[in-house]
Amino acid sequence: DIVLTQSPGTLSLSPGERATLSCRASQSVAVFLAWYQQKPGQAPRLLIYSASSRASGIPDRFSGSGSGTDFTLTINRLEPEDSAVYYCQEYGRAPKLTFGGGTKVEIK
């Protein structure tokens, strides 16, 4: 089974700064990787799919990159509303999929 390891566990940054979140897969998933944002008490929201394609309605402050085993979610110009837990998800071995453990982003 593919294991996704997200780092860091928690990121504490100030408004206007850039957040860089990492997701590493235990084996190659090509570009079959998505990112989700989950705020407290809410369902997850799709941000990025195919490693770098923004989902509908997602601001261009959010960007994804990477392929194979190493992926990055970058959030530019952090806003207070970006405070959330971010999950990566692989779908390189359909019809199963796996989520990473999450990175919590705190806005100071």
Place this chain on the structure above:
Amino acid sequence: EVQLVESGGVVVQPGGSLRLSCAASGFTFDDYTMHWVRQVPGRGLEWVSLISWEGTGTSYADSVKGRFTISRDNRDNSLYLQMNSLRHDDTAFYYCAKGHVDAGMVLDQWGQGTLVTVSS
């Protein structure tokens, strides 16, 4: 507007059974792969199961295989999860989610979840 509304979550005893439902609206339901994902309160996401648009293809996480059954009724725009032989570690919020039009394994719309508690 896409809406997914889960129901059926209750407190159930270990070994018991439960059926969750998800009512879908705002999109052509029978065009899309659908999924169930669960989350222990305060913990991460765990994919549970998927069903193809026509209902003939299904897949399950190893943790639920043989105990849970996913199904759908495209006439009623409804998704179901039959849960048998429930265990304490099945306690979680259960979300239904819609597959993306370009990649059915990407979950582009989610319901608000229903809480299943397995407890004696």
